[in-house]
Amino acid sequence: AQTVTQSQPEMSVQEAETVTLSCTYDTSENNYYLFWYKQPPSRQMILVIRQEAYKQQNATENRFSVNFQKAAKSFSLKISDSQLGDTAMYFCAFGTGGSEKLVFGKGMKLTVNP
Amino acid sequence: DVKVTQSSRYLVKRTGEKVFLECVQDMDHENMFWYRQDPGLGLRLIYFSYDVKMKEKGDIPEGYSVSREKKERFSLILESASTNQTSMYLCASRSQGWTEAFFGQGTRLTVV
Numbered sequence: 001a002q003t004v005t006q007s008q009p010e011m012s013v014q015e016a017e018t019v020t021l022s023c024t025y026d027t028s029e030n031n032y033y034l035f036w037y038k039q040p041p042s043r044q045m046i047l048v049i050r051q052e053a054y055k056q057q058n059a060t061e062n063r064f065s066v067n068f069q070k071a072a073k074s075f076s077l078k079i080s081d082s083q084l085g086d087t088a089m090y091f092c093a094f095g096t097g098g099s100e101k102l103v104f105g106k107g108m109k110l111t112v113n114p
Numbered sequence: 115d116v117k118v119t120q121s122s123r124y125l126v127k128r129t130g131e132k133v134f135l136e137c138v139q140d141m142d143h144e145n146m147f148w149y150r151q152d153p154g155l156g157l158r159l160i161y162f163s164y165d166v167k168m169k170e171k172g173d174i175p176e177g178y179s180v181s182r183e184k185k186e187r188f189s190l191i192l193e194s195a196s197t198n199q200t201s202m203y204l205c206a207s208r209s210q211g212w213t214e215a216f217f218g219q220g221t222r223l224t225v226v
Contacts, residue, residue, distance in 0.1 A: 037217075042219075043202070045204065091157065095212075100145045100162065106155060
């Protein structure tokens with residue numbers, strides 16, 4: 001069974017700082033994809049970034065980028081120039097082409113302070 | 115703009131009541147999911163459906179059932195609500211293949 005581990009339950013940073021959220025996963029599959037979701041206090045889950053395992057290049061979306069280490073089964077999210085609006089729960093998720101469901105980590109609460 | 119809509123944002127029910135949580139998506143997605151979210155436990159899959167009238171158990175199906183009579187609608191049913199079912203419930207949908215899931219705004223259910 002696939003598992004997703006987010007080892008840091010909570011982090012706090014100052015506005016404009018860079019922060020890295022860690023995620024590791026376990027799978028025997030070779031083809032899969034990974035996501036980072038954000039859940040602000042409004043509770044709406046929003047996709048931040050996705051990464052296909054077959055792609056060697058790390059995904060980037062504006063201030064958000066990932067460090068995907070396939071051999072180490074690691075998928076960390078870097079947020080540059082943190083903003084107050086980045087305050088949220090962040091969830092790492094894993095999916096394969098052979099199964100329709102996504103497996104989520106337990107989440108990490110990020111607080112960005114002014 | 116894609117949309118997944120859950121019928122209630124907040125719900126308070128009594129122990130033993132039958133509870134229906136409704137979810138509708140407008141993206142013609144084949145797959146729909148019900149997750150339960152609890153602090154420190156993340157999102158746990160209750161049930162999912164990959165087609166009309168088809169369903170599969172997730173990781174924590176006990177005490178729940180689901181119904182999918184139409185492609186756009188996926189209902190979660192608590193046959194006899196209990197206090198340990200007090201939680202946040204999230205509905206999601208996604209198309210087949212290598213795509214992300216889209217979520218509803220969540221229903222915070224309190225069973226008293």
